[in-house]
Amino acid sequence: MPSSAKLMVTADQLAIGDVPADAPCLFVESHDSGFRHEEVMLPACPLIAIGDRSGVAAKYADVVVPNAKSAEAILESIGSNPATAQVIVELLRLLQNLPCEEGLVAESMAYGLLQGSSEHLAWLDQSRGEGTRNGAGSVQTTRDSDSLHIQLDRPEADNAIDRTMRDNLAEAFQLAALDDSITKVTLLAAGRSFSLGAELSEFGTTRDPALAHQIRRRTLPAIWALRCGEKLETHVQGACVGAGLEIAAFSKRLTAGTRAWFQLPELRMGLLPGAGGSVSLSRRIGRQRTAELILTGKRLSAREALGWGLIDEILD
Numbered sequence: 001m002p003s004s005a006k007l008m009v010t011a012d013q014l015a016i017g018d019v020p021a022d023a024p025c026l027f028v029e030s031h032d033s034g035f036r037h038e039e040v041m042l043p044a045c046p047l048i049a050i051g052d053r054s055g056v057a058a059k060y061a062d063v064v065v066p067n068a069k070s071a072e073a074i075l076e077s078i079g080s081n082p083a084t085a086q087v088i089v090e091l092l093r094l095l096q097n098l099p100c101e102e103g104l105v106a107e108s109m110a111y112g113l114l115q116g117s118s119e120h121l122a123w124l125d126q127s128r129g130e131g132t133r134n135g136a137g138s139v140q141t142t143r144d145s146d147s148l149h150i151q152l153d154r155p156e157a158d159n160a161i162d163r164t165m166r167d168n169l170a171e172a173f174q175l176a177a178l179d180d181s182i183t184k185v186t187l188l189a190a191g192r193s194f195s196l197g198a199e200l201s202e203f204g205t206t207r208d209p210a211l212a213h214q215i216r217r218r219t220l221p222a223i224w225a226l227r228c229g230e231k232l233e234t235h236v237q238g239a240c241v242g243a244g245l246e247i248a249a250f251s252k253r254l255t256a257g258t259r260a261w262f263q264l265p266e267l268r269m270g271l272l273p274g275a276g277g278s279v280s281l282s283r284r285i286g287r288q289r290t291a292e293l294i295l296t297g298k299r300l301s302a303r304e305a306l307g308w309g310l311i312d313e314i315l316d
Contacts, residue, residue: 004050005068007023007025008027008029009026009027009028010028011028011032011035011040014040014047015034015039015041017041025046025047025048026045026046026048027047027048027049027071028047028048028050028057029049029051030056031051032056032057035060040060044086044090045085045086045089046063046085046086046088047060047061047062048061048062048071048074050068050070051064052066062092062093062288062291062295063291063292064288074292074295074296077297080268084272085267085295087113087272088278088291089291090110091106091107091272092287092291095107095278095287096282103278104220104223107274107279108220108274111271111272111274112210112212115209120270122270123268123271124203127200135156137152137159137160137161137164138164139168140153141172146181146183147183148176148182149185149188150185150188151187152188152189152190152194152244153190154190154191155190157199158192158193158196158238158239159193159196159244160195160197161198161275162198162202166198166220170219170220170221173225173227176232177224182228184231185231186233187232188234191238192238193238193239194240194248194260195242195243196242196244198275220276221275222276222279225247226250226276226279229252233251233253233254234248234253236248236254236260237256238259238260238261240263241264242264242265242266242273242277243273243277245263246273246275246276246280247276249281249283249284249310253312254311254312255313255314256306256311256313257302257314257316258302258314260301260302261299261301262293263300264297267295267297272294277290281293284309285310289308289309
């Protein structure tokens, strides 16, 4: 794989499409003054700006990294699944101009596209047999006057979200969205972790991408989490990964314990965040930070998440 230095381009090159067609990503200097010209075309692959966020090129880029070392790290991560990375950044660019509900449709279709990709199928072959399989999970829902309390309750599996929990969450959020007498919704989780994300053993059970899209459109908790988001307050502890983070990010107020950590590992799976996270995260922390979290697969500590604006407060 070429180094980031060999994948450097200028605004002038982008304007005329004079860039490598098969590059996993491209890099620009964040202070490339050529980006003042409106005719600059973004490449299909991720565009990474190197330098500080005040540079004129930084606002065009999909991700901004501070230095060459960080550039090499993100190049290595993207290089593992470059076709997936391309779909991710192109979706995030589109979401900037779509209402959130329409964005969820676009996210689901992009996710379905990747479900049939060679990169995801390769991951499925390698990960066959993985997953917790500790029995069906549950979601506890209680009503207290005008408040609805929702708790993920599968602590033995670190609250990995299986089909049963997915459906329970969708029902709970739907109730919260449709019942005007509910003015506050709290989302918590039992055990040491908020959620490790979707149950891995259930990946690949629906191989038809179009059918999988139809199922998501009927069952995705994010559809209703979005509609009750102004009522929703969530507190997370320990791991907050994948689908767990994607759902939590719809909250009007999101707090975390001191030992909480956050991660979106979908790129290595040949997928993108498909539980609503492409919408919820980009709305909460912006397109570039969302792309950085996905394309690097990095873990954010609670303090880093607070600095990014991902959470609102750290609480014991």
